[in-house]
Amino acid sequence: MNLNYVKEIAKWMQSDRPVAEVREELLNYHDRDIAFAIESLDGAARKKAFQILDEERLADVFSYFKAPLEYMDEIGMERFAAIVSDMDSDDAVDVLEELDDATRKRLAPLLQADARKAIRLIRSYDEDEIGSQMTTNFVRISQGISVKQATRSLILQADKNDNINTIYVSDGERHYVGAIDLKDLITAREYDDLEDIIVSSYPYVFAEEKIDACVDKIKEYAEDSIPVLDEERRIVGVITATDITELVDEEMGEDYAMLAGMTEASDLDETTFQSMKKRLPWLILLLFLGMGVSSVVGLFEQVVAQVALIVCFQSLILDMAGNVGTQSLAVTIRILMDENLSLGEKWKFIGKELRVGTYNGLLLGGMAFLFIGIYVTAAKGKTLAYAFTVSGCVGISLLVAMMISSLVGVLTPMFFHKIKVDPAVASGPLITTINDLVAVVTYYGLSWLLLIRMCGIHG
């Protein structure tokens, strides 16, 4: 990639050439590279850069800034408001949400009326509703006009709107009636019927749909934009392909964080305290759940005291069970997110996970039986019978633990999904605890039964 562009831009911004010439030159660069160049400058040079660029260009550049608010003082409140007014409405909302209430109240009256209206609309939706992610930057034409009129209307609106690849059509009452692919409009002849190129069953979402319920469907259409309708079927905004990339990224990032036992995704710039806050909840829960497991292990203290050797393999069984459970959990979370399973498909899926757990358990349990038997005979100098009774306990416990862990890993997120809780909260730590309990009880129970009760082995 072209990191050099950023350096070139920075050089232009600090040059002594006339402002008009530099501004002209900067038209040749991408807004994102301009943003990165400005971020790399020091205070004085940055102030100059803000003077070189006009408000319209700065509005485009602003959407790429990591922390746009930092520049509010340098730019001045009034100009800042003008820039935000010129931004895509969803990007403007992102900037405003970072402001504290007092500053927002001071800034709001300075915004242009139409920007204020768009921002208010987007902010009226909950953050888990798709309406909160839309932009009001789209092109709309009326039904019943000619191809020529439609083209003229597009040209007029294109000046203010970037998302022109799909043009939306509404009727006299502003209800959504369909979409026109820009390509079809461009290649249409002047006297073609506009009606013929309107796709009247073009997909849409309602603004109040939950993001996690519709993001995968939107993604599947692989479109440049999908219209967002209010409850009266009027187009209020669009979700663009780049919005979709962001939403997919965020949704996966959250599942990923949950799987790792964190409440939300981390980034490089957060403070130590912010990092701690994201990690402590699961850790504290795990501590108390772990104490529960400890007290169950405590029930087997006598078994352990009599055959200390078996303790060696506790961590092996628990880790294996935990890992198998996490595998099932991870697969189940993604599948619950991506697909709407029928009851039959659910049973089939549970069956498959159980089969995978069982076959893997048979294989690994068998390997453990063999290798641990050999190890105990050779390294600990025990008899073959003793060694293979111990390794038998390990092998059978592995099989049982892996079967049950698979089931727990698939049923727990399904249960959470059913009660409308994000299945990702059934994350690692919770699954770990359940599987630990199962594994510990199986292993020590079996050891007690086989080693002590049946074979009378001690120490």
Place this chain on the structure above:
Amino acid sequence: MNLNYVKEIAKWMQSDRPVAEVREELLNYHDRDIAFAIESLDGAARKKAFQILDEERLADVFSYFKAPLEYMDEIGMERFAAIVSDMDSDDAVDVLEELDDATRKRLAPLLQADARKAIRLIRSYDEDEIGSQMTTNFVRISQGISVKQATRSLILQADKNDNINTIYVSDGERHYVGAIDLKDLITAREYDDLEDIIVSSYPYVFAEEKIDACVDKIKEYAEDSIPVLDEERRIVGVITATDITELVDEEMGEDYAMLAGMTEASDLDETTFQSMKKRLPWLILLLFLGMGVSSVVGLFEQVVAQVALIVCFQSLILDMAGNVGTQSLAVTIRILMDENLSLGEKWKFIGKELRVGTYNGLLLGGMAFLFIGIYVTAAKGKTLAYAFTVSGCVGISLLVAMMISSLVGVLTPMFFHKIKVDPAVASGPLITTINDLVAVVTYYGLSWLLLIRMCGIHG
């Protein structure tokens, strides 16, 4: 979302209306919905559907099929080739890659020459190179023509190409010179200078760049398409916004799968055997690593035999260490993926992770010391001194294990990144083992020192 569209389409396809009327009607629906409707039909109805739609429309529909090859026999080899020839080149490649070699050899000569050329070009790149993901479906104009000529050239090319939002400009030797935003072309006046609206430093990638090295940069530009250049700086294709969504989805999906101890992401339709194959490698490795940990625990057999109570808290310490390690690991993998850290930033990041681990360790170690002390006194009827010596061992071990786990969780993926291995392979199981070892040695070592050597406690 509009699931009803799929049912409406299926009804149209099975209706007795004249083919021309149905075909006309189906123009009102989105290709994706048509694809879903066809997938929902049985053999005979589907055959009819394939007759209703012409090859150009089927080409668009085909990119949404889950298993397009299943329909090859129903459609016939020759017509299938015509459809694939009409598809976006990257989608056509996806179809062809699913074919066995023999069928591909039979199909290839039936493809149109330009499609065959585009497919060969895309397939010439390795699957981890960005060139393998591009489409050759883009609009290119020559430098030095007028706005009017550019518009005419666009209209001619738009008939065959969907990605018209950004128009690429090349010079006499076909070298890339920049890009034009379609919006700027549409709003330009007939006698404006085309040169003025060319963004000459529009970002690009080279076809041979590695996907994981450039996908985040491409994402950041938030563009509808980014041009792909060959080593001589000629445009050979573009990466579209929907490609980027797919790439981000895949990349995150792989990290997610790795974190869960799987070699790659799973989907609903894979067989039990395929699922097993993705999960067994890490499980088998974990089994052997786990046996290593077991033999280390074995060194403390005498400690355990003398103070069986301490075994109760082994799972607690190991789970906590494992979870802290996974948290650090998960954060580090994402940050290594997203950012190019300087050496200073790396040290800062390692320092922060260590601080997070230490503070969390102090907090949780303290809680464990207190609560476990009380528990051992109350539930096990031991003296206060004995109970708090045991809980002291647990608390200190927790602190040490969490500090070291944090470090391991951040240093292991950094090491893998350094030696150019995907840091996600430093996944859960590997980290778990290292942390198990650290935790076991700390805990039993400390117990031996404090309980047996210093206090002379037995049983």
